[in-house]
Amino acid sequence: MIATTPSLNSEISLAALPPDWPGSFWLHWLVFAVIIIVFVLATVIVFIWLERRLIGRFQVRLGPNRAGPFGLLQPIADVIKILTKEDLVPGKADKLVFWLAPVVAFTPVLMIFAVVPFQGGALLADLNIGILYIVAISSVVSIGVFMAGWSSNNKYSLIGAMRDVAQLVSYEIPLVLSIAAIVMITGSLSLTEIVEAQNVPYIVLQPLGFFIFFVAALAEINRTPFDLVEADSEIVAGFNIEYSGTKFATLFLTEYAEAVAISAIIATIFLGGWRGPLLPPLLWFLIKLFAVFFLIVWIRSTIPRLRIDQVMSFAWKFLLPLALINLLITSIQIVFWPEASVWPVVLLNLAMVATLVLFWSKFFKLGGRRIEV
């Protein structure tokens, strides 16, 4: 078990320059900001293409294959189509909030990437509170979503927005608790240090933590089975029902950028980030990123949606107790076996996660009942 003392380094080193990086701090800042935006946009395009192709395969059909080789130009055609649509604003909408909402939703997602280490040292800001920063900033997306739902002056979008906020408040807690266990093991909040501490990827050392984080992250980014915010069969498109044109494109982009962000965070804190044998570090990072996204798409194309009360009870009655137990077990292991070799702990934890999840799911029923009116 790797238990180091928490680093008390309070200096925030903003410029983690690679040794041979030319130019000043501001140049570095500017170049990296552009790189991040380009990276996010490019990954989103690949994600959209990949998701459509994969879902096509999951649904015993081919998926887009007309535009370009393997349908590679399909996302570009989609983007052109969306951007050339008329930009409608509903008459009774709150114009300013309606306009601001996509921006408020999209900016924090981009900001998450500031602290994501693409490879050793390659990041905009090596914050020593990186993971705390991510947790804080990713919640802001919900404000954008709520603004969009509220300002549209549409009942469907209001329901979607309300669902989003309720969901975020509930799932933030197990998410943070599962991160807390990681932070206890690493002794640092910095993402770079978390990656460097992973001689064994935390997915095997913290399987329960990974499970909780992954499920909670699905809820955070509103992916199936927690896509109640835009449940197309119930509230049509949810919060973005009144959006069109560029604003819709931004909201659409936000969703996929969130998926990229969550995949990147999971790749970093659970799958060992850029570390891996043989291949270059950046490639390893991308492989892990896409592996996580594949899992998300797989779940999307397989599982039905939960109901809002089931989503809530799942967070509070299933994930939260498990997250607390995970935290307890991790702290016991850190305190009592600080020098224990890793593999017995891994085996113990894997056995524990299987037992706990099975045991808990015996007691926990998703249910729900009729309300007398």
Add this chain to the structure above:
Amino acid sequence: MTGIHCVRITIMALKTEPFVINLGPLHPSTHGVFRMRATLDGEVIIDIEPVFGYLHRGIEKLAETRTYKQDIPLTDRLDYVASMSNNLPYVMAVEKLAGIQVPERAEYLRVIMAELQRIASHLLAVGSLANDLGTFFTPFMYMFREREKIVDLFEMVSGQRLLYNYMRFGGVSHDIPDEFLPALEKFANRMPGFIDEYDQLLAENEILLARTKGVGILPKKLAINISASGPVLRASGVKWDIRKADPHSVYDRFEFDIPTGSAGDCYDRYRVRIEEMRQCVRIIKQAMEQLPQGKVLNKVPLRLRPPVGEAYAHIEAPKGELGFYLVSDNSEEPYRFHIRAPSLINLTAIREMIIGWKLADAIVTFGSIDICLGEVDR
């Protein structure tokens, strides 16, 4: 004293008020242009008012201005996802009215077509129910893979893929082509495996169980009182199937079971449909073995003038008891042309089934009734 401030927090009961939301007529989950005017308290539905008639085409009145033969294509357009089963009771009613005999081979072909149509309709029903649950079209596409094969079979016999117009007074319009029976046999042998596959994919899914079990219950008594029929009635535990209760054509020669549910919830309606598909395959296999040779269409006068009188014929259509009531005044057009549409009658208890559940349950319950708007509004 500074330092500690006592903060008094008053928790006020927030004033909430219900709001009205229109589900439909243009909504992805209303399977057409149905409208539900739902009053919501948060997510809970406290009142619901179904609004019909957005797809009203006046088919009953239209049929009274056309000759008997011209009315067959009109019946296709009632439940357009199961048009074989719509032709059948109409031609049966006319045959009853005019006393027309049907050759035995045609009777068997009618049974085969009706059962194939039942499978196709149930596939669509289960697929779109899964869609309403939010599975992003995956089960839907799997169901369509098999429905496609049924549609191919229908295309072989009728040349059409949606509105078949296959049944005639005194038989069916064409005999089956040579390649039909081998294709049908292949389909009937493979279908049980596919049904098992759907069952594995859907029935053991924890979320599907949580979303459908105990949701949208239609009690046995209410089901009988509203004269529900088809899978909706059988899911509530009533063993009533016209194929057994009042066997038409050659149904009394086949061996099959009537699957019933017990709770009458969405899950039971789903299960009844899955089990019914298995029984359909059984019937098709028996019908294929017994299929006699001979002609498929008896001679019927081109300008049919049935004697004065009335006739009612009903069959067990995929969605329930589909009946046609005809009154003849010895002219070329029916004097009265009434359709007993199962979709509409099954839908009448929707208020009792949905109230008190969440918005998402309303969609699932509605989907589990399996209606076709062409038949509801006519």
